[in-house]
Amino acid sequence: MLKQKINTEKPDYKSIKPVFDSSKKRVYIETYGCQMNVNDSELVLSILQDNDYSFTKNMDEADLILVNTCSIRENAEQRIWGRLDVFRIAKNRKKSLKIGVIGCMAERLKEELMEREKIVDLVVGPDAYRSLPDLLRNVEAGQKDVNVLLSREETYADISPVRMDENGVSAFVSIMRGCNNVCAYCVVPYTRGAERSRNPETVLNEVQTLVDNGYREITLLGQNVDSYYWEDEKNPDKDINFARLLEMVALVDPQMRIRFATSHPKDISNGVLYTMVMYENICNCIHLPVQSGSTRILDLMNRKYTREHYLERIAKIREIIPDCSITTDIIAGFCTETEDDHKQTLSLMSEVGYDFAYMFKYSERPNTRAARHLKDDVDDEIKTKRLNEIIKLQNQLSLESNKRDIGKIFNVLIDGFSKRSNEYFSGRTSQNKTVVFPKENYSTGNFANVLIISCTSATLIGEIVEEKRHETITELKNIIDETIHLVENKIKSTIKSKIKKDK
Numbered sequence: 001m002l003k004q005k006i007n008t009e010k011p012d013y014k015s016i017k018p019v020f021d022s023s024k025k026r027v028y029i030e031t032y033g034c035q036m037n038v039n040d041s042e043l044v045l046s047i048l049q050d051n052d053y054s055f056t057k058n059m060d061e062a063d064l065i066l067v068n069t070c071s072i073r074e075n076a077e078q079r080i081w082g083r084l085d086v087f088r089i090a091k092n093r094k095k096s097l098k099i100g101v102i103g104c105m106a107e108r109l110k111e112e113l114m115e116r117e118k119i120v121d122l123v124v125g126p127d128a129y130r131s132l133p134d135l136l137r138n139v140e141a142g143q144k145d146v147n148v149l150l151s152r153e154e155t156y157a158d159i160s161p162v163r164m165d166e167n168g169v170s171a172f173v174s175i176m177r178g179c180n181n182v183c184a185y186c187v188v189p190y191t192r193g194a195e196r197s198r199n200p201e202t203v204l205n206e207v208q209t210l211v212d213n214g215y216r217e218i219t220l221l222g223q224n225v226d227s228y229y230w231e232d233e234k235n236p237d238k239d240i241n242f243a244r245l246l247e248m249v250a251l252v253d254p255q256m257r258i259r260f261a262t263s264h265p266k267d268i269s270n271g272v273l274y275t276m277v278m279y280e281n282i283c284n285c286i287h288l289p290v291q292s293g294s295t296r297i298l299d300l301m302n303r304k305y306t307r308e309h310y311l312e313r314i315a316k317i318r319e320i321i322p323d324c325s326i327t328t329d330i331i332a333g334f335c336t337e338t339e340d341d342h343k344q345t346l347s348l349m350s351e352v353g354y355d356f357a358y359m360f361k362y363s364e365r366p367n368t369r370a371a372r373h374l375k376d377d378v379d380d381e382i383k384t385k386r387l388n389e390i391i392k393l394q395n396q397l398s399l400e401s402n403k404r405d406i407g408k409i410f411n412v413l414i415d416g417f418s419k420r421s422n423e424y425f426s427g428r429t430s431q432n433k434t435v436v437f438p439k440e441n442y443s444t445g446n447f448a449n450v451l452i453i454s455c456t457s458a459t460l461i462g463e464i465v466e467e468k469r470h471e472t473i474t475e476l477k478n479i480i481d482e483t484i485h486l487v488e489n490k491i492k493s494t495i496k497s498k499i500k501k502d503k
């Protein structure tokens, strides 16, 4: 495969791992919410490490605690208020300790955080992380400080995140920030601002840095990756959309696995699907949040697609990438949802046969479109009942999907030990399913061919097969498939001729 040229004028990428240095002030960072927040914490650490802070995993030895927050549902915010109580105790013990709230909740609740929580010294929104060093100087001087300004340009394109993952195998690369969709239930456009795409050259440089540091899998992140767009002012014919960016990223290193999230059903293009099949290293997995199976509810949610359009996109994915896994997000009990709407969600789930789903009860968020214009009128009890039905069905669908994998061999990227035993590894297939298998003499970060021998609804269980055996099994499988095909055709033609005769 051709390796493309990458701009060498890349910023000076320093250590991409945390620096532990007890002679410096130490920051402890706790992250809640989505993958974007995980990546933002890595940006924040990078900014702080450039400004004489070092990292600690131990809250007790920290000089600064930062909590990167999520506002997506009410219970996410409740958890953070609970954590602030714990930090209060730490601050009572160590008066010099500084506490900062960053991320979506900082954006949404700045006044409340400053006024209600006397222990909070610093409040910083998702677009204001560059100002952290200045704000911290003021905090050190005994003031409290806030910056929650949202930006139309900030993508932190030139900042190389300091990776906080444990295994050095998988990393996130943010390709855009913010969101221009106003889904009625969603607080993200208000906390993360308008959508902007990141310079593709800086994306490629970051991917190359990860390759150089031994990473084997990256996930390109955006609230709606399909609307990624980079205009080349000098060369308008060379504008870059998401399909093109995906291709450019895939070409950086054919050994690097590429994933992406999140796709939007109204925007995901055939171009993206064709790019996925063209490159072996782009994983066959699409996260396509449906939210509801009822067109009436989708309309109220302002999702801008119908049930039929969604199913058409699913059919296209299946046609172009037959072994693609499809995962989703579902909300139970959105405003005015009837039993019939709910049944439509269940029937759509069965029709698609999702491999995995994140499922939520609707939680009204202040100032969103739904909060302003619709009544949160589904009883909590009914929301819970519907959510349980959705979860029950999804468990069944996940189990069926996993059962279909028994007997197949998958190329698995090992990301660490299994939770239950150090004698077993845990890894993921291209379809992003977790596989557990005896470790033999492989290591974390290796790829292994694993034959699936059993499963639960959450995990595939297998054993490593050597190359030779892999080939033999694949050949055998092909022979069996061909035989089945021949037998099927024979049966069909016999039945046809019998019907003719009977007529």
Ligand code: 5AD
Binding pocket: 072, 073, 185, 186, 187, 289, 291, 329, 330, 331, 360, 361, 362, 363, 364, 365
């Ligand atoms: N209530 C419940 N779930 C929500 N999500 C977003 N906002 C809300 C809300 N107010 C879910 C959606 C989205 C996922 C990230 O979180 O399903 O896709």
Ligand code: SF4
Binding pocket: 179, 180, 181, 182, 183, 186, 187, 188, 189, 223, 224, 264
């Ligand atoms: Fe929220 Fe919709 Fe944007 Fe996703 S696409 S972040 S659900 S507004």
